[in-house]
Amino acid sequence: MLMRLENIEKTYRNQKHPVIQNVNLIVEKGKTTGILGKSGSGKSTIGQIMAGILKPSEGTVFFQDQALSYPFPKEVRQKIQILFQHPEISFNPRMSLLESMKEPYRFRKTLFSMEILLEELEKFGIYEEHLKRDPSSLSGGELQRLALARIMLMQPEFLVLDEPTSMLDVISQAQVILLLEKLQRERNLGYLFISHDYELCRHFCHRIYYLKDGRLKEGGEECNDE
Numbered sequence: 001m002l003m004r005l006e007n008i009e010k011t012y013r014n015q016k017h018p019v020i021q022n023v024n025l026i027v028e029k030g031k032t033t034g035i036l037g038k039s040g041s042g043k044s045t046i047g048q049i050m051a052g053i054l055k056p057s058e059g060t061v062f063f064q065d066q067a068l069s070y071p072f073p074k075e076v077r078q079k080i081q082i083l084f085q086h087p088e089i090s091f092n093p094r095m096s097l098l099e100s101m102k103e104p105y106r107f108r109k110t111l112f113s114m115e116i117l118l119e120e121l122e123k124f125g126i127y128e129e130h131l132k133r134d135p136s137s138l139s140g141g142e143l144q145r146l147a148l149a150r151i152m153l154m155q156p157e158f159l160v161l162d163e164p165t166s167m168l169d170v171i172s173q174a175q176v177i178l179l180l181e182k183l184q185r186e187r188n189l190g191y192l193f194i195s196h197d198y199e200l201c202r203h204f205c206h207r208i209y210y211l212k213d214g215r216l217k218e219g220g221e222e223c224n225d226e
Contacts, residue, residue, distance in 0.1 A: 002190040004025070005059065019042040034204065101146075108154065121146075
């Protein structure tokens with residue numbers, strides 16, 4: 001088992017009741033687990049807990065059968081990454097895109113090579129001219145593919161995909177999904193795919209959960225009630 005949640009609960013400070021409760025979920029290597037649910041149902045809360053951004057109020061998060069403490073250890077943070085709905089938040093607007101792409105090398109303490117970087121980026125349809133531009137000048141699809149490429153430079157094993165295609169046009173959506181499927185096959189990655197799109201989940205996910213009233217239910221067609 002790659003990632004596992006056991007009896008996870010999260011209550012925010014300004015709320016009396018938990019936004020999620022008694023959440024149990026598994027993600028296997030090379031597989032995609034989907035979470036369906038309406039806006040505000042708590043899907044992103046689960047994703048951010050699994051990515052180490054939020055600490056649960058109750059319960060335990062396991063990575064490769066190791067119970068994790070918060071904040072996650074550095075070696076675990078490298079292996080667990082998150083791709084956001086809005087790709088622009090993945091980049092510091094005060095930094096050039098090239099400098100942003102150098103950050104994974106600094107984190108992993110490996111030597112930066114422009115030649116190797118460009119060779120890697122080409123797999124994502126990103127080229128040197130893109131790196132010379134500001135993040136705001138790239139299209140949503142270009143920026144999301146660049147964000148995904150940056151994540152992959154960290155050499156992760158598990159990705160939280162928080163509605164990564166919902167802000168993109170149809171062509172860009174297809175490009176990102178195809179890239180994710182290819183990367184999963186090549187690198188045996190595990191994904192948590194958060195979405196409100198049942199048809200997309202049915203195509204992309206090996207297992208689907210539905211989040212309603214703060215609780216997860218595993219299922220198929222019966223989850224499609226939106």
